[in-house]
Amino acid sequence: MDSEWVIDAQGLEKSYGSGASRFDALKGVSVQIAPGETVAIVGKSGSGKSTLMHLLALLDQPDQGTLQVAGKDAKSLSKRAVNELRNKEFGFVFQQFFLTPNVSVLDNVILPLKIAGMGGKERRRRGMEVLEQLELADKAGNKATTLSGGQKQRVVIGRALVNAPRVIFADEPTGNLDTATGAVVEDILFDLNRSQGITLVIVTHDEELAARCDRQIYIRDGLVVSHATSTHTGAHTLTTAGGAA
Amino acid sequence: MRTKDLVATAISNTFRSKLRTTLTVLAIFVGAFTLTLTNAVGAGVSQYVDAQVGALGSPDVFIITQASDATAAGDGPVKYDAASSASVSSQQGPPGTTTKALTDADLATIGDTAGIVSVDPIRSVQPDYIEYDSGTPYEFSINATSAVTTADLTAGAQLDGGATETQLMLPDTFVAPLGFASAEDAVGASVSIGITDILGERHVVDATVVGVSLESLLAAGAGANDALIAELADAQSGGIDTAVTSYGVAVAHFDTALSADAVTALKGDLATAGYSASTIEDQLGAVQTVINGIVGVLNAFAVIALIAAAFGIINTLLMSVQERTREIGLMKAMGMSGGKVYTLFSLEAIVIGFLGSAIGAGVAIGLGSALSAVLSQGLLSGLPGLNILLFEPLSVAFVIGLVMLIAFLSGTLPAQRAAKQNPIESLRYE
Incomplete structure (x- = not known):
């Protein structure tokens, strides 16, 4: 049953600091995400939604709780295996672009492949493929700093996409963009989900964006307060009710 | 990556x-x-x-002198002993010191030491001048140890120690004054060396220039092979047998196959026999x-x-x-x-x-x-x-x-x- 979920988290707890300054970011959160699903993690800033995404993306380790990614227990994985998993299976889109300045668009896009140790020719081919898909092929040789905001975010999506990941984690992907360009970026992401079956996990406080996802998980003060399933899909039903473990 | x-x-x-x-x-x-x-x-x-x-000497050469008596300042004068006290003033010892002479018997002892291939006394000769083709004569000197040295050549060849012909290694500063067009020109020429014997009579010895060398800081003067030195020494002694043959310094060749440790051991052997042996390296250390x-x-x-x-x-x-x-x-x-x-x-x-x-x-x-x-x-x-x-x-x-x-x-x-x-x-x- 477990391998049916691409991500299966049970009772995640995470706190920062100790003593009086101790802050419990997550107080027992369970989340299950199926392959091909689009899930929005919604909450105000400080609600713990970013911490949850970091744990799900294996960027951080929970204090308590279990986390299974593609049927494998995250705890049992070596550091190296975790790195490889992030490199091969996950793509990241952040609110800020984090593009390397003074480096070409293509070089920015193929960074994950470079880290994976792929050969130069294959890297280039895959990079150009992705740029063509995002209609940025003509900008491949340009420096990343010369692009507009929307183009930059498309480069970031290209970078997240280039390793053909199973899951793309997007943290406020449109937070830095105006409404029109934000909508274009959203369209690209949901299109990828439909055409390539890539699972989307979107962290946002934007209700409109959240509404476009199959499912919304609302987080407040480190707890899941409610689950909602959008009407346009009935594929996946709500599985867990939030609450302290 | x-x-x-x-x-x-x-x-x-x-x-x-x-x-x-x-x-x-x-x-x-x-x-x-x-x-x-x-x-x-x-x-x-x-x-x-x-x-x-x-220029000063080959690596397989010891400069051998009698070990100097360790006379501490408070011991007073040393008693004369006819057998061992023959001293010669020598240019070869450190400046201001007198080296005790080596006799033929000493040379035989050194020669018999295991590891020593040959031993030759250094005979110093003081020629007066050198001249070529009856031109202007120039003062010059011969480096007594030149028979065992390797010259820094600019033309010609090294001295042949075994040759019976009298050979000379000319310092390159003499090339132009003597009237040679170039160093190559000087090679093969016959020059005349003037020398005064102990009785004040002048002799002229002819020698062939076999090579021209760069002047060296540490071994000044021209080089001469054994035959030339012997001839000059004979001329210098004026035909008089000086009876006691004594030399300040001898040059001994040791087996080139010896390791550094063996050379040190050999030095020890010579020291026990009463001789001080040092290689060129020691002297330049x-x-x-x-x-x-x-x-x-x-x-x-x-x-x-x-x-x-x-x-x-x-x-x-x-x-x-x-x-x-x-x-x-x-x-x-x-x-x-x-x-x-x-x-x-x-x-x-x-x-x-x-x-x-x-x-x-x-x-x-x-x-x-x-x-x-x-x-x-x-x-x-x-x-x-x-x-x-x-x-x-x-x-x-x-x-x-x-x-x-x-x-x-x-x-x-x-x-x-x-x-x-x-x-x-x-x-x-x-």
Whole structure:
């Protein structure tokens, strides 16, 4: 049953600091995400939604709780295996672009492949493929700093996409963009989900964006307060009710 | 990440902040430049001294004297003993001392010592002049040990010790005054050497010039083979048998196959028999030590400059890590291991070190070679054969390697900092 979920988290707890300054970011959160699903993690800033995404993306380790990614227990994985998993299976889109300045668009896009140790020719081919898909092929040789905001975010999506990941984690992907360009970026992401079956996990406080996802998980003060399933899909039903473990 | 990609990324990262990299490279440049030059001076002077040592004698030669009596100041005068007290004043001993003479019996004893191939007394001769083709005669002297030396040739061949023909090795300063067109022209010519015997009568001995040599600092005078020395000595003695044959110094050849330890043991054997034996190396050890000392001090200054530059590297890379926090976080989030991040920053340090040292060494070689050429024509023209700056590929490579090592060590701290960065902390923007 477990391998049916691409991500299966049970009772995640995470706190920062100790003593009086101790802050419990997550107080027992369970989340299950199926392959091909689009899930929005919604909450105000400080609600713990970013911490949850970091744990799900294996960027951080929970204090308590279990986390299974593609049927494998995250705890049992070596550091190296975790790195490889992030490199091969996950793509990241952040609110800020984090593009390397003074480096070409293509070089920015193929960074994950470079880290994976792929050969130069294959890297280039895959990079150009992705740029063509995002209609940025003509900008491949340009420096990343010369692009507009929307183009930059498309480069970031290209970078997240280039390793053909199973899951793309997007943290406020449109937070830095105006409404029109934000909508274009959203369209690209949901299109990828439909055409390539890539699972989307979107962290946002934007209700409109959240509404476009199959499912919304609302987080407040480190707890899941409610689950909602959008009407346009009935594929996946709500599985867990939030609450302290 | 592949090693090739790591190196390429490190190189391109180095040039991202051009001004900062340039300044750091300049600091290393100064150190590497100085170190290359001081090494070259050391090598140049050492090579010159080695050539001089060669001029003074072959490596398989002992200079043997009677061991001097260890007469402590308080012991008073030593009683005369007819058997052992024959002393000769000799130019060969240290200045201001008298060396006890070696007799034929001593020579026989030395010759019989295991490991000694042959032993020859040094007979010093004092010729008055040299002249060619009845031209102007010039004062000149013969180096008594020249029969066993290897001359720094400019033309012709080395002396043949075994030849019956009288052979002369002419210092190159005599070539033009004697009327030869060139050093090659002098080779094969017959010259006349004038010598006054002990009775005041003048003799002329003819000799063939077999070679022309550069003047040497440590062994002045012309060279003569055994036949010429014997003939001159006979002329000098005026036909009178001086009855007691005694020599200040003898030259003994030892077996060239002996190891350094065996040579030391042989010296010990001779010391027990009452002789002091020293190789040319022993005699020049002091000179070498002084030169090495001076070069060592110069090198120390250069290394101090490099240590200062190392702090520059640390500073540069720390700033770089600070500036690229986000980038490092992103790469780690994308699955780059801490070890690879560490390698990347270490490589950047090494690239900076390589740039500084390669440019420093290159400029030092260019400038130094020009300087060396100018000096050997001007200030140092009195020391023919001295190449004050000698750039040995191995020592230049060593300097570059050393600087890269220092750079790597300097990069350790910033690289560690980069490797330890937490991707979440690095990517936080709220």
